[in-house]
Amino acid sequence: MSEKFSRHAANEAAMTSPRTSSRRMWLKQMTATACGCGMVGSGLMNANTLLGEEPMQVPMPTTPQEALDLLYHGNERFSRGQSMAAHRDLDRVKAVARKQSPFAAFLGCADSRVPIEIVFDQGFGDLFVTRIAGNIASSENIGSLEFGAQILGSKVIYVLGHSACGAVTATMEGREVPGQISGLFQYIRPAVKAAKGDVEVAVRENVKNQAMLIAESSPVISRLVQKKELIVAGGVYDLQSGVVTPVEMSF
Numbered sequence: 001m002s003e004k005f006s007r008h009a010a011n012e013a014a015m016t017s018p019r020t021s022s023r024r025m026w027l028k029q030m031t032a033t034a035c036g037c038g039m040v041g042s043g044l045m046n047a048n049t050l051l052g053e054e055p056m057q058v059p060m061p062t063t064p065q066e067a068l069d070l071l072y073h074g075n076e077r078f079s080r081g082q083s084m085a086a087h088r089d090l091d092r093v094k095a096v097a098r099k100q101s102p103f104a105a106f107l108g109c110a111d112s113r114v115p116i117e118i119v120f121d122q123g124f125g126d127l128f129v130t131r132i133a134g135n136i137a138s139s140e141n142i143g144s145l146e147f148g149a150q151i152l153g154s155k156v157i158y159v160l161g162h163s164a165c166g167a168v169t170a171t172m173e174g175r176e177v178p179g180q181i182s183g184l185f186q187y188i189r190p191a192v193k194a195a196k197g198d199v200e201v202a203v204r205e206n207v208k209n210q211a212m213l214i215a216e217s218s219p220v221i222s223r224l225v226q227k228k229e230l231i232v233a234g235g236v237y238d239l240q241s242g243v244v245t246p247v248e249m250s251f
Helices: 003-016 018-036 064-079 090-095 139-151 166-173 181-195 199-217 219-226
Strands: 104-108 127-131 156-162 231-237 244-246
Touching (some): 064 104, 064 156, 156 199, 166 199, 181 199, 199 231, 219 231
Parallel strands (some): 104 127, 156 231
Antiparallel strands (some): 231 244
């Protein structure tokens, strides 16, 4: 028997062995369970993908609330150590090379410990992300978010702050800083003033303030919100637990 034939026979035997068959059945059962829990979304890898088969098509969210739920389901998986890490392979890279349709747009902090796609268990082409220290809603960042919502069709604009934010802490301390770092402070000071010395309160207030600024200063965004085609929301990521806690908005 030739070496080539022997390897082929061994591969065939492995694919039909009880152990392999059991693994395939387990993967498909796990996918079915996830579907039953309402966890299917653009960030969920299925059993066929894990088995090297043709991946099934997962529908994108059709409403802002569905999009928001998809984000929170993704963070729940991530924070529990159950990330599916879908849409992160070369096939996905090629699939979105000609066109992007991100279902959510983000304004996040530039902190290296808060990679937004990973935190929400999403992949290439799922999120439209702009990041800056302190997650501040400058006119340039608002313009980017307008592009995500109006042109690309994102159904959620999400402001993501995080615990122990250095930009918020620096604003609160009020010390002299080099270069243009102090240019961030004017956006964060209202939150610091409202927090009365509590950094974590200031982080939450800053998320609320930036979200309000986005929603109220942009005619493009406010129009989409009024038409119920867009939600502006926000939350705080905990550096220790990996959990994103929603921040209640007052607008």
